[in-house]
Amino acid sequence: DAKTTQPNSMESNEEEPVHLPCNHSTISGTDYIHWYRQLPSQGPEYVIHGLTSNVNNRMASLAIAEDRKSSTLILHRATLRDAAVYYCILRAAGGTSYGKLTFGQGTILTVHP
């Protein structure tokens, strides 16, 4: 599975935007970029995913570099509830991967009041 690289931790103040980077230089043409987050003592939760174009949903935005070797998850106004571990994951289509997610260590986001 292609690997991703994320900073170990980031900090933000409440109501400010947060940009969480992810490098994935070995991404293949059919890999989707997924972001999940894990709140304390909970299971991972889907945030957003994309292939080539930037994506927006009610939780966040995903900006994907033109060469697809990096992406950025954008939380437009961080709240205390956004404090979590954020995982950037490449998900391969079918084949021997069977759609499974391969987790790295993620980025611990701390949000200050």
Add this chain to the structure above:
Amino acid sequence: NAGVTQTPKFRILKIGQSMTLQCAQDMNHNYMYWYRQDPGMGLKLIYYSVGAGITDKGEVPNGYNVSRSTTEDFPLRLELAAPSQTSVYFCASSPGDRSGNTIYFGEGSWLTVV
């Protein structure tokens, strides 16, 4: 919909005991997964299933067994529990293996082996 439901939420086992972690999903998903998460680490895949009657090993299958007799249920059995199996276990499901499909996780089962 309940989504992915795991039981029990907490369990303490003695070394050498066996137990089954239950997982059920009500979304009619074909794909199901079991992950474990050790403190401060990301999740690692134990077993997965692509449909009823079909299972296969993931990254860390030793000490575990699974079965998939129905689409809804995917129990994980721990045989001869060892302290190294102290972890948080997450069950997950997905409608398919297409790379755009979302994976839905349960809330986790905390297991301590003493």
